[in-house]
Amino acid sequence: MTQQVTLFRLAAPLHRRRLALLTASILLLLGFVVEPSLKTGLRLLPVPGDQMPRCPTEEQRSVCFLKTHKCASSSVQNMLMRYGESHGLRFVLPKSANYLGHPDLFNRTMASGRPPFDMLVHHARFYETEMRAVLTQRPLFVTIVREPAALFESLYSYYGLKRMTHMGLEQFASSALANRSLMGLLDRSRTQSKLGFNQMSFDLGMTPAKFGNAFSVRRFVEQLDATFDLVMVAERINESLVLLKDLLCLDTDDIVIFKLNARQSVYRHVLSPRLAAQIRWLNSADVHLYEHFVRRFELRVRQFGQERMAKELHLLQERTRYWYERCVKNVKQPDESRPTSERKFWTNHQVLVLHAKDESSEECVRMTLPELVYTERLRKKQFENTRARRRWQRPQSLQMSR
DSSP: OHHHHHHHHHHHHHHHHHHHHHHHHHHHHTTEEEEEETTTEEEEEEOTTOOOOOSOOGGGOOEEEEOOTTSSHHHHHHHHHHHHHHTTOOBOOOSSTTBSSTTSBOOGGGSSSOSOBSEEOSBOBOOHHHHHHHBOSSOEEEEEEOOHHHHHHHHHHHTTTHHHHSSOHHHHHHHHHHOHHHHHHHHHHOBTTTBOSSHHHHHTTOOGGGTTOHHHHHHHHHHHHHHOSEEEEGGGHHHHHHHHHHHHTOOGGGGOOOOTTOBOGGGOOOOOHHHHHHHHHHTHHHHHHHHHHHHHHHHHHHHHOHHHHHHHHHHHHHHHHHHHHHHEEEEEOHHHHSOGGGTTSOOOTTBOEEEESOTTOHHHHHHHOOHHHHHHHHHHHHHHHHHHHHHHHHHHHHHHHO
16 A cells, blocks of 8 residues: 555656646647746746737836936926826825935835825936835836936036036046046035936935945946836937837827927037046946946847837837927027916026927927926826815715714
8 A cells, every 4th residue: 555655646746747738738729828937836928929918007007217317317207297197197296396305315205195106207316115115016117328428418517517616527527537536525425415426326326435346336237127127228219218118008199209408509518539438437337337228228129129110210200290390389498488487497597498389288288398397287286186085085984974
């Protein structure tokens, strides 16, 4: 009897393997791929090209867009605010202005209102755990990077760092290379506590003290790579938008953007190769981060398909031209671009602001709104919706108490 039990135990695993193989064969015939999983046994994945839905459901529309400084992020933010508003989603909004606690790392107390929220798209320093804590389940993490020399030139000009350093960009770069204490000063103080060297790395959560540690930088970038679902590239913004469209299952009109918060050409400084190289050396952590994600982006574009991407880009360009001709009346200096009631919102004097052709067109107004104006619009709308929900819930609670 003992020998029979032993033989049965030996045969049982073989029997189970045959059963699993048979099951897998049947599922393959039905159009699925079977992937083994230690937690679930058999996990079903759609075969490429099948008709199974892969787009996010209403419960999965949560997006965290880490808005990096001077990376065309305001234009992408506008697109995501339109996306969230049109789907009735709730935003993590600052209690005032447009910063969520930055330069401190994000924490849940910085959000105005009660979580969970669906969208986080305003300036905040990245802290994955705390951001997940205020967002609905399974948020998509998205950010954008830009070539570091171009970014720093824009930062230096836009935020008037010359007033702090008392030097033009060329002199400052040369002096910082020759005098490490000057470089450390900008990292320690960070103009307005927010701005300085390696701005992307700082926005994405890295401590300035680690910028010069190659091992820490590599590990930091690897952690970001494992977390973010898409890292867009400012120099390839249209391809980035197509990939974002694919990730969120949007229509082409949803991803049309205009250049918001862009500087006038007179304020732009053309970088010589020597100056660009100096700036990149001063922003070495950002250089590593940028080059890593450009390689990842290139791979993702190839996986998307060259012919498919070309078709998507052509369609996006057509729709962008259509919406620009339909919506944009003119491009003016900030003090002339908005009605008097909206001039209370600060706008940098270096930028040009779009003015909607038809103020009665909801689509056109939203596509041309500056960040601060749009944020206030969302803040008021969420406040009104919260107050309406409370009014609706109050009679029910009174009825229940009776």
